[in-house]
Amino acid sequence: MIVVKNVHKSFGEEEILKGISTTFLQGKTNLIIGQSGAGKTVFLKCLLGLFLPSKGSISYDGENYATLGNNGRRKLRQQMGMVFQGSALFDSMTVEENVMFPLRMFTKQTREEMLKRVNEVLERVNLQGANAKFPSEISGGMQKRVAIARAIVNKPKYLFCDEPNSGLDPKTAILIDNLIQEITRENNITTIINSHDMNSVLEIGEQIVYLKDGLLEWEGNKDIIYKTDNENIINFVYSSELFKKVRKAQLQGL
Incomplete structure (x- = not known):
């Protein structure tokens, strides 16, 4: 489990993250979503320990990253697995x-x-x-x-995935989503996925954090997201006509 408390991150005078608090659950597929410029990438890099928050704290199963020494941080990083956008395999x-x-x-x-x-x-x-x-x-x-x-x-305790479906056809993307979710459950990993893929949100979003302008605008899961009255997330998730029809059908089924 990763607990985020009032995290701010600034670069010079520009504040990117403006006080985010949330909890990423162990054994669940946790998704970070939001439009470009919302702060998702900076937030993910803070979770990976690549950026230190300007204010606030991030704790990994009770261990605050900022208070760990070099050895403690090294051990924690060894417990992290990362799936990069575009796979980032070594060609040679x-x-x-x-x-x-x-x-x-x-x-x-x-x-x-x-x-x-x-x-x-x-x-x-x-x-x-x-x-x-x-x-x-x-x-x-x-x-x-x-x-x-x-x-x-x-055998990481924490798995981070940055746009794991980038460049994949819809059928393959679903297979990758399901594989990540299965591995998460089998190994009781805390998995965090940075995603633009709305299919992923509605398919494996067991915990969803929606960022807008550096703020946590909404959080919940795939089972309740269609019930929200938050216009920002409705317009983001259900932007296409197909997803609007899905939401309408879900609401009519209540």
Whole structure:
């Protein structure tokens, strides 16, 4: 669980985050949504420890990041997995080498132990046998699954995903959403997803934080979001005619 209390973040005189307080739940898919410029990326970087808040605190299962020493911060970062937008795989490395990279960086396991773990996570994301392929030899959806395998190979307590469906077709995007949700539940991870994908919001949004102009405008989940009377989130989530019809059908079903 990650607890955020009154987080502000400024760069010079420009205040990007203006006092955000929320809780990201363990074992749930937590989504951060909002329009471009809302502060989502800065907020995610604060959660990752890349930016320190100008004011406020972020605690990871009771540990305040700002008060940890260098060793404590290093240990905490090792408990974080990251799925980058566009996958961010190393082109010169095979699938196996990409997934093994965090193990080589942060553990003292033997090659046999690392390979066993790599094969476990590749099997979990349905990529068994793809070890020797290079990123250029596999599809975008497969690359995303490699990125997920790499993010979970060190058995993280916290999983961060930045636009995991970026560049994927709708069917593949749903498969990636479901995979992330399954892995979250299986391993009881605190998963935070920065997303523009409204399908993700309505499909796996077990906890949703909506930012607007650096403020927390609304929070809830996919089961109640269609009931809100907040015009900003209605216009954001239900901007297309299809989603407007979905919301109307949901409301009529009450």
